[in-house]
Amino acid sequence: MTPLLEQFLSESREFSQGIGEKLMQMEDAPSDQGLINELFRLVHTLKGNSGLFTFPEMTRVLHAGEDLLGLVRNGQIAYSRELADRLLDAMDFVMVLCGDIETTERIDASRAQDSGRMAESLRALMPEAQTVQSDSATSSGKSPKPTQDAHAAELPPLAEVPEAMRIEALRQCHQGETLHWICYTPAPDCFFQGDDPFFSVRQTPGLLWGSAKPTEPLPPLAELDTYRCLLKFHLLTRASREELDEHYRYVPDQVRIVRVEPRWLSLSEDSSAESTQPVPAIPQGADGLANLLPAAPLQKIAEPSNSTADDKAAALESILSAQQQILMLDDRPDWGVGRLKAVGSVLLNLAKAAGDQVAASEVEAVLAECLATGQSSLLVLWLEASRDHLIASHAAPPGPPAPTPSNAAASPSKEPKESASETDADPAKPATDEAIKFGRRAEDNATGPRSLKVDQAKIDRLMNLIGELVVSKNALPYLAQRAEAHYGVRELSREIKGEYSVINRIADEMQDAIMQVRMMTVSFVFQRFPRMVRDISRKLGKEVQLVLEGEQTEADKNIIESLADPLIHIVRNSLDHGLETPEVRRACGKRETGTLTIRAAQEADRVVIEITDDGKGIDPAIIKRKAYEKGLIDEAALERIDDREAVNLIFAAGLSTAEVISDLSGRGVGMDVVRSAVQKINGTVVIESVLGKGTSIRISLPLSMAVTQVMIVESDGQLFGVPMDNVVETVRVPRSDLRAIKQSLTAVLRGRIVPLKALNTLLGISAGPRANSDDELAVLLVQAGGEVLGLLVDGFNETIGLIQKPLSGFLSGLSAYSGSALMGDGSVLMILNIREIV
Amino acid sequence: MPIEFKRSSAVFRDVVSVEEAEGLLEWLQRKPGAKVDLASCSHLHTANLQVLMTARPRLSGWPENAQLRAWLETALNPGA
Numbered sequence: 001m002t003p004l005l006e007q008f009l010s011e012s013r014e015f016s017q018g019i020g021e022k023l024m025q026m027e028d029a030p031s032d033q034g035l036i037n038e039l040f041r042l043v044h045t046l047k048g049n050s051g052l053f054t055f056p057e058m059t060r061v062l063h064a065g066e067d068l069l070g071l072v073r074n075g076q077i078a079y080s081r082e083l084a085d086r087l088l089d090a091m092d093f094v095m096v097l098c099g100d101i102e103t104t105e106r107i108d109a110s111r112a113q114d115s116g117r118m119a120e121s122l123r124a125l126m127p128e129a130q131t132v133q134s135d136s137a138t139s140s141g142k143s144p145k146p147t148q149d150a151h152a153a154e155l156p157p158l159a160e161v162p163e164a165m166r167i168e169a170l171r172q173c174h175q176g177e178t179l180h181w182i183c184y185t186p187a188p189d190c191f192f193q194g195d196d197p198f199f200s201v202r203q204t205p206g207l208l209w210g211s212a213k214p215t216e217p218l219p220p221l222a223e224l225d226t227y228r229c230l231l232k233f234h235l236l237t238r239a240s241r242e243e244l245d246e247h248y249r250y251v252p253d254q255v256r257i258v259r260v261e262p263r264w265l266s267l268s269e270d271s272s273a274e275s276t277q278p279v280p281a282i283p284q285g286a287d288g289l290a291n292l293l294p295a296a297p298l299q300k301i302a303e304p305s306n307s308t309a310d311d312k313a314a315a316l317e318s319i320l321s322a323q324q325q326i327l328m329l330d331d332r333p334d335w336g337v338g339r340l341k342a343v344g345s346v347l348l349n350l351a352k353a354a355g356d357q358v359a360a361s362e363v364e365a366v367l368a369e370c371l372a373t374g375q376s377s378l379l380v381l382w383l384e385a386s387r388d389h390l391i392a393s394h395a396a397p398p399g400p401p402a403p404t405p406s407n408a409a410a411s412p413s414k415e416p417k418e419s420a421s422e423t424d425a426d427p428a429k430p431a432t433d434e435a436i437k438f439g440r441r442a443e444d445n446a447t448g449p450r451s452l453k454v455d456q457a458k459i460d461r462l463m464n465l466i467g468e469l470v471v472s473k474n475a476l477p478y479l480a481q482r483a484e485a486h487y488g489v490r491e492l493s494r495e496i497k498g499e500y501s502v503i504n505r506i507a508d509e510m511q512d513a514i515m516q517v518r519m520m521t522v523s524f525v526f527q528r529f530p531r532m533v534r535d536i537s538r539k540l541g542k543e544v545q546l547v548l549e550g551e552q553t554e555a556d557k558n559i560i561e562s563l564a565d566p567l568i569h570i571v572r573n574s575l576d577h578g579l580e581t582p583e584v585r586r587a588c589g590k591r592e593t594g595t596l597t598i599r600a601a602q603e604a605d606r607v608v609i610e611i612t613d614d615g616k617g618i619d620p621a622i623i624k625r626k627a628y629e630k631g632l633i634d635e636a637a638l639e640r641i642d643d644r645e646a647v648n649l650i651f652a653a654g655l656s657t658a659e660v661i662s663d664l665s666g667r668g669v670g671m672d673v674v675r676s677a678v679q680k681i682n683g684t685v686v687i688e689s690v691l692g693k694g695t696s697i698r699i700s701l702p703l704s705m706a707v708t709q710v711m712i713v714e715s716d717g718q719l720f721g722v723p724m725d726n727v728v729e730t731v732r733v734p735r736s737d738l739r740a741i742k743q744s745l746t747a748v749l750r751g752r753i754v755p756l757k758a759l760n761t762l763l764g765i766s767a768g769p770r771a772n773s774d775d776e777l778a779v780l781l782v783q784a785g786g787e788v789l790g791l792l793v794d795g796f797n798e799t800i801g802l803i804q805k806p807l808s809g810f811l812s813g814l815s816a817y818s819g820s821a822l823m824g825d826g827s828v829l830m831i832l833n834i835r836e837i838v
Numbered sequence: 839m840p841i842e843f844k845r846s847s848a849v850f851r852d853v854v855s856v857e858e859a860e861g862l863l864e865w866l867q868r869k870p871g872a873k874v875d876l877a878s879c880s881h882l883h884t885a886n887l888q889v890l891m892t893a894r895p896r897l898s899g900w901p902e903n904a905q906l907r908a909w910l911e912t913a914l915n916p917g918a
Contacts (some may be wrong), residue, residue, distance in 0.1 A: 191856055191885055199886040202905065212913040218892045221867055226859040659904050 001105055009047055012098050015046040016091045017527070017587035023084045024530040028545070030079040040069045046094070056250040057107050057115035058097045061090050064119035071126060074561065078755045081538070086121055088531070093118050109245055112252050158264050161236060165209045167237060171264040172208075177238045180207070184248070185215060185232040195251075197229065204247055206239030224518045236260070316350070316391045323347065324383055327376045340370050343379060347390075354393040359386060456557070459517055460661050466511050467803040472820045474506050476500040478825045515704055520560045522600040522609070525567060532568070533596060536575045543582050543593040544575060550600035555607045562681050563609070566674040570611050570697050571596070578615030578644040578695050588692065590614065597635040605703050612696040618689040620646035627652065651675040682708075682725060708804045710821070710831060712797035713780055715728065715759045716767045721796065721821065721831040728781040729790055730796050735775050747779065747790060754781065756790040763816065770794045786833045804831055846872050847898055850879035859885035866893040875899040881906065890914065 022039040029035060047062035065087055071077045089486045093114065100107050157165065158181070169179055182204070186197035201210060215232045218224070238622065239259065323343045344367035351359035366382045476496055484493035511638045526548050538545040556562075579594035586592055597612045620643040627633045633641070641649075650671045678685045683701035702725075710721035711730075731749060738756065739746050745756040756779065758769050769792040771777050779790040804819040806812075818833040841858050842849040843865055866872060867909065872889065876882075877899030882890075891913055901907045 094908060186884070191883075196856065196883050198887050198909075199881060201882070202909065207905075210909060210912075212887060212891070212909065214888070214891065218888070221863075221893050224863060224892050225891065226863050226885050226889060229888070231884060231891070 001102075005053065005101070005105065007100055008053065010096055011049060012046060012094065015042050015049075016094050018042050018089060018100075019046070019091050020531055021527075023087055024534060026079055027081070027084065027534065033073075036069070036073045036079075040066070040073050043069055054249070055097065055101070055107050058094055059250075060115050061093060061118045061122070064122040065090050067612065068122050068125060077125065077127060083125055086125065090122060091116050094153070109242075109249065112165065112249065114246075115252060115337065147813075151277050156261070157234070158236075160211065160234065161209055165236070169208060169260070170262060170265045173260070173265065174236055174375070178240065179260040180237050180239065180241065180244055181260050182235040182237060182248075183258075184235065184251070185254055186229045186251070186403055187254060188228045188230070190229050190251075191227050197231070197233065200247070200735070201233045201235060201599050204235055204237055204239065205243045206237045208236045208238055210235040264398045273539045288755045289768075309619065313391050319346065320383065320387055320390065324380065327380050327383070336374065337371065340367065340376055340379065343376075344370075347379075347383070350390060354390065356393045356601060358587045359390065359393070362386070393782060397570060402496075405821075459514070460516050464516070466507070466514055469507050470511065470803065473500070473503050474823065475825060476503070495762065515556070518557045518704070520555040520557045521551060522555065522560060522563070522607070523554050524560055526551050526600070528564075528597060529567075529571060533571065533575065536572065537579075540575060541581055542575065542579055544579055545595050546591050547595060547597040548599075549597065553600040553607060554703075555701065559607070559681055559701050559704065562677060566677045566685075566699065567598070567609070567611070569671070570676050571598070574613040574695065578613040578617075584702045588616075602703070603700075607701045607703060609701070610696060611699075612694060614694040617691040618647050618650065618660055618687075618694055619691050620644075620689075623647060623649050644688070647687050650687065651685065682723075708821075709801050709827075710778075710804075711799045713759070713778075713791075713793040714795040715763075715769075716765050717794075719801075719827075719829055720759070721829045722780065722782065722791075722834065723818070723831065725798060726782045726784060726834040728783050731779050731781065732772070732774075732776040733779050733790075735771055735777055738777070745792075749779075749781070749790070750789075754788060754790045758792040759836065761790075782834050782838075784838050789838055802829070809821060839875070847875055848872065848895075849875045849879060850882060852854065852880055854879060854882040854886050856885045859883065859889055860888040862886055863889045863893075873897075873898040875900045876906075877904070878902065887913065 019039060019042050022035055022042065026032065026035050026039065041193075043062055047059055047066050047072075050058040050062060063429050068077075068083065071189075072083070074249045075596040077083075097107055097111065100111070103309065139333050161169070173179060184197065184201060187193075190197060198212065201212075211234050212231050213234065214230050218230065239247070241259070242257075243254070244257050300792065323346055326339050326343055329339065344363060347363045347368075348360055351357075351363055351677065353666050366378050370376055419665065422703070425480070477500060480493045480496040480500065483496060529548065530546055533546045535545055574596055579596065580588070583623045585594065597610070599610045599612070601608050601610075624633070624638055624646045625639070627646075628635070628638050632652050647648065651674065652672065675685055678699055678701070681701060683699055685699045687695065687697045689695040706830055709724035711727050712719050712721055714720075721781055733749070737747055739748070746753050747756055748754070759765075760767050760769065769777055772795075778793050778795055780793055780796070781788055781790050785790070802821040802823075804821050806813055806819045807817060815836045816833055817830045819831045821829045821831060823829050840851055840854040842851065843861075846869065848862065848865060850874075872895055874895045875898045879901050880903050887912060890910075894914065897910075897914070901910060
């Protein structure tokens with residue numbers, strides 16, 4: 001893929017996105033001229049860009065969109081939701097095409113139909129007059145593009161093909177060629193689009209014959225409009241359907257391609273009134289036809305040759321030497337076969353033009369042998385030997401010298417100079433075009449992007465490396481200790497510590513920098529909501545205004561990505577259950593348009609996302625009843641829990657309050673999925689709701705998953721890590737303050753009764769908790785699932801930030817630990833999964 | 839200049855683009871009996887082609903390019 005194409009793809013995505021956003025904004029301000037202009041500019045630029053490549057399918061759709069927006073801009077048609085819908089569909093289609101291009105670097109011809117339909121549906125929104133002007137290219141006009149099959153039934157007017165050409169065509173048909181009839185009716189305004197239909201017609205591959213005709217009786221010279229195309233073209237070609245589709249891919253709606261049946265050629269011959277000497281019978285084989293070839297009909301239109309015999313001989317001489325040179329070339333061995341074929345057909349045509357059947361069959365035989373062996377030497381030898389003979393036979397031609405108009409192009413004997421200059425001119429033209437376009441692109445890129453795309457795997461590797469660096473760096477203080485304690489070298493110990501502090505600082509900064517690289521703004525997730533909210537609310541018949549705040553808030557890529565699904569669930573739920581229909585809202589005395597706010601903000605080392613709607617809120621009584629019916633809570637709980645807790649019950653699995661299950665939500669899985677997804681990334685989710693006023697869901701997530709803050713505790717001589725998210729406080733409680741209620745130990749802390757459990761017991765270690773010299777026990781207050789609990793441990797160590805590795809392999813079944821981490825001294829620290837062990 | 843307008847004939851050279859069509863039309867409207875020489879023309883834009891097809895000037899030279907010549911022969915002499 002060329003850099004230009006890559007650039008195009010990324011720009012196209014950006015533009016499509018931008019167009020989508022602008023369309024959404026237009027919903028709120030349909031008459032904002034600035035927005036319309038911006039929208040028009042985006043579509044226009046995108047269309048222009050697509051024109052740089054051969055993506056007519058994309059260009060066509062965008063062109064229709066541009067026309068449509070042009071009319072909106074001029075106030076000729078009003079912005080409507082219908083219009084926005086279709087434009088959004090068109091943008092989706094463009095994205096699909098971008099995907100195609102990305103994988104295959106081209107757009108499959110099969111997309112052409114979709115593209116036509118898409119453009120059609122856009123144009124259908126335009127006022128009648130406009131449609132006619134820009135779309136009446138074909139006689140089909142505004143009606144949907146007629147299928148080619150329907151036309152196939154209509155016999156092409158082959159009678160207009162000169163008889164000699166028809167015989168030639170028939171001969172080719174019998175040789176196994178498939179001929180196609182093309183009727184090309186350019187759009188009347190095609191000149192304004194820079195089209196030259198005559199040029200593309202002349203460039204049609206495999207062209208045998210063609211004619212240009214006026215589509216309507218030509219006006220008197222005085223009234224002729226130069227800039228309106230009045231012509232249509234009829235062509236007969238031996239190119240394949242694919243080649244033709246490719247050649248006319250920019251104007252599929254203006255051409256009609258019909259496969260020519262051999263019998264049509266002969267039929268029209270019989271019915272042809274001007275046919276003076278009917279061909280005796282339809283020849284059955286190629287041989288019969290070959291004999292027919294140089295006969296009378298050809299002579300009828302043979303051009304008078306005005307070049308002298310000498311000129312001809314010189315021209316032939318140069319052609320033959322050119323062929324010889326071509327055969328001698330050995331720069332590209334893989335082109336050998338193609339060259340052989342080319343030379344062979346030139347020689348064959350020369351021989352035929354001279355009427356020399358013997359030479360022709362010789363060429364065929366030699367060529368076949370050369371192709372079989374892959375060696376050109378035989379042909380070279382033949383050329384040497386027959387050179388003079390060929391020239392002589394041309395000088396005194398036994399048969400008619402000049403070929404028919406069509407194969408005049410194929411046999412270079414007549415115009416070697418001309419054909420050469422033409423081929424020279426052709427590559428030159430696109431080259432200059434390209435230069436111009438590239439120049440324009442260069443200007444666009446003057447303020448080029450200063451960001452670069454990096455594969456995530458590379459960042460992850462950096463992340464792992466810095467993790468290892470942090471661990472090995474932490475080994476230095478131990479080394480310093482050993483230097484002092486074991487080897488008794490205090491000086492060295494101090495120097496190691498000095499070096500350590502430098503490395504420590506750099507490593508910290510590096511870690512920070514790498515974390516920054518992984519940071520993404522939440523807009524990555526938010527950007528899909530305008531479209532989603534719009535689509536869903538329209539489907540539900542609700543009026544919703546979406547407010548996005550704090551889109552620039554950053555968090556780790558993994559966090560942002562795992563945020564997408566829960567947020568979609570929540571937004572859907574809010575739209576489906578939360579916000580009411582305009583009628584209901586009016587009855588409640590609220591504004592008809594509901595508001596859905598999604599707000600992101602950073603709070604300390606966490607990202608908080610709040611989804612608030614001003615809908616009907618959640619009735620705690622209903623939730624309680626439902627939860628009780630479903631067996632999620634018992635009777636005691638039904639009495640005990642307050643409204644706030646009740647509302648949070650909607651996160652429990654299997655609870656749905658919606659009366660009907662729609663395709664949006666209501667299956668009772670949504671909020672459960674939300675909670676588990678959020679918890680998986682160490683987040684919390686809380687819901688608050690006021691009946692009749694609205695609901696607010698608050699998701700709190702860590703900024704980054706990479707580094708976990710862990711408090712190290714000691715129990716029975718072992719070290720364990722407890723995530724700081726779980727730690728509430730550390731206290732020392734005199735053994736005398738412990739109270740036993742039945743089997744469980746409790747203590748009163750800050751006026752609350754806190755259940756206590758020994759970590760040793762939880763982990764199945766038989767030793768009891770050890771008290772310090774004052775007979776105080778170390779209690780680590782942790783919270784798990786909203787409950788606070790005291791863990792009895794032997795002692796507290798420091799808090800460190802470390803990179804947690806998940807347990808894998810056989811260890812992955814140990815649910816008591818959420819992971820492990822490597823300590824500076826090389827030991828392994830197990831991180832406790834508090835939720836699992838209590 | 840792709841078209842050189844002489845007193846009573848217009849000489850086409852190389853590729854005659856769409857920009858020439860307007861001038862050609864005006865010129866032919868002014869000079870009904872004028873001739874057109876296409877001998878050294880290698881391509882002419884569709885717009886020029888339809889001007890020629892409408893005006894039907896006499897040709898003092900057919901294009902040397904055989905393919906173009908064949909096209910023009912059928913386009914300009916539909917009866918023949």
